[in-house]
Amino acid sequence: MNQGRRRSCDRSALVRCVLVVCLAGAGLMASGACRRETARPQSQVSFRIGMGLGGTSLQSGLPVLINMLFADSLIAVGWNGRPTPRLAESWTWEDDGRTLRLFLRAGATFHDGRPVTSDEVLPVLQRALKEARNTDYFGGFAYVESVEASDDRTIVLRLSRPDAFLLNELTNTTIVASDDPNVGTGPFRIVTRVPHLEFERYGRYYRGVPAIERVEIATYESQRSAWAAMMRGEVDMVQEVARESVDFLQGSSEIETYSSLKPFYIPLVFNLRHPILGRVEARRAVTEAIDRSQIVGDAMRSHGRIADDPVWPSHWAYSTAARRYTYNPVAARLRLDAAGLPIRSAAPGQMASRFHFTCLFWSEDPQFERIALLLQRQLSDVGVDMALEPATLRNLIKRIGANDFDAYLFQVNSGRSFDWTYRYWHSPQPGIPLMQDSGYAGADAILERLRAARSDNETRTAVADLQQRFYEDAPAVFLAWQETTRAVDARFSLGDRTNLDIFANIWQWRPVEPTRRAAR
Incomplete structure (x- = not known):
């Protein structure tokens, strides 16, 4: 596009x-x-x-x-995932990544004329930290032990361990006057x-x-x-x-139109507890059997882009050299044969197939039904029987969190950084709300490395390893990134x-x- x-x-x-x-x-x-x-x-x-x-x-x-x-935040995230200055004109990491020092911009003011100083910003951050601790997800504040002001224009956050996700958390914290929610920046x-x-x-x-x-x-x-x-x-x-x-x-x-990718991808996610989908060779074969270009062109009316993994493709650390699957139904059939999954006689209510599974799909957006029907047809060409089950948003979220599915088709937020990827694809852990329970834990160690990365080289290496792991494990078929269009006079x-x-x-x-x- x-x-x-x-x-x-x-x-x-x-x-x-x-x-x-x-x-x-x-x-x-x-x-x-x-x-x-x-x-x-x-x-x-x-x-x-x-x-x-x-x-x-x-x-x-x-x-x-x-x-x-x-209202502005202290830091923003650019299109390429880089943190960019806003109310904080710069920042430094100290103490081996356990201290973040933010330097506030001179001349910035609240809408009532008050200068944006440490005394004004500190209670906003303290309240955000307290609210995070009162929920079941701390996000990027998870390892923050204290927030303090060292002078009128300097805020210091001290952490128990390095956390690259803290900067992104600060992009989600807008600075509004602590004594008046209608006075912003x-x-x-x-x-x-x-x-x-x-x-x-x-x-x-x-x-x-x-x-x-x-x-x-x-x-x-x-x-x-x-x-x-x-x-x-x-x-x-x-x-x-x-x-x-x-x-x-x-x-x-x-009318002018402005079209761009939005940080939401569409995956077909597998439940690794399924007796067949739990086998990596079966998941790889399913991935090879799917023509994602047809999904984007026909089901999405060309308003999207092929996805290879859940990493934001415009991120500065994204590896274009990563291995990726291509549409190859012949290779998919050979892989399934080698895995001991020949086409067997039809069971009652099912077609003759190598194996059967049911896919939940979001029923409130017609696009997802179109994608599901096309996936069903493509998989039947290699002898895989995928039944379809529509689900409302509420029911879908409930079932994917309760491990009540064989596979599901939905949209997932990636953001332009890595905290959403971490939350969604890390196996369940204390302190983080369960977003899905597919039984996948293969990327946990790499996701932890990514969260602890302190340099561009460490981040770039971890991202490349993560992309490779998703290719090898195939916990989902990453189908497409969605496109959004805005119309302007x-x-x-x-x-x-x-x-x-x-x-x-x-x-x-x-x-x-x-x-x-x-x-x-």
Whole structure:
């Protein structure tokens, strides 16, 4: 896929898009086919974001979006997984990785004008540490013993052992005034939360004054409803366009699209306690039997990218030299024969096959049923009988945590660092909530090395070893990375298109001059 691509087309494509959405049952009025502009104050540059929630993982994206506007963290994670400065302008590791010293940026202020000092940041970190200890998962705070201020601009965290995940934990801790949750540190400050979210630019933002003066967030029941609002001119951006609508945007001179991978991959995860799937040769054969390019092209409508493992492929330490499986059904049949798994007569209710297993799949997203059906067909070609069982999100999560499955098909968050990979693929351990119980423990030692890594070389070596281990053990078939597309009114520019994390520089978004817009 061409990430961050820009598409261009005529108004007839937009009309077709709206008609298709209407016919699909979104319940939209036909008048939405032509994009109408809703009046806005001429004296202000305002930007309106529409977000469809719809009871999916997008629900959890709303607080993230609010924080991007309203509150900065000490450290951010770049697209390539590197920690980057925010309210902390730099940091150093001391005492063999057991002390982290953070140096706060001079000139940064809260929205009420107070400077961001150690006295203000310390209670925020202490509260985050206390909250982590009151839950069953400490995350990157697991080995933090104390947090203290050594001067007005220096915070010191002391650990019982080195932990590379601490920096990533700090990226998830936004700095908000301890005495007022509505006073943040981001490029926009909150004006009101009800009946809708409204923000105004903060003129003393330390990275630069935003060009957009006002931002509003409107929530909708679904992505389709948010898209219809954009067609009516009620919003200037749709935070995520429904997959079935993306292709109909081709050619619009009124709407820009920004597409990129998101850190969610789709695996077919095996239960290693299954009598056949517990055998590594059977898992390798299943992996060889699956044509992932067809999964991406047909089931995902080309809105994704083939995955080889659960490591974020844009991470600076990702090894492109790692071994990877290719589609080879002939090799899969030979491997199954050598493993003593010939095709046997059909059991009642099953087809003649080498072995049988049942795959749970997420039933609330049509994409997963398409993937499941295609997987079923590909595996039947090598004599493997995979039955399908739909499951709601709630039921799926319950069953994969209770070891009540043969295999499952779902989406998994990788993040841009390694803490999510650690949590998901490490065998169950005290202090970490059980995310799944597949019986896999083959990567535990490498994941611990990755968590304790103190240099680029140690990290790079551990990542390469982890990729190799996933190849050898094949605890899952890593099918694809998902793609997300955001639609933006062409009157606005979201900055450098080569930066695929467009929300990282939200303060740089600005209206496009009419002459420049006409040249697009």
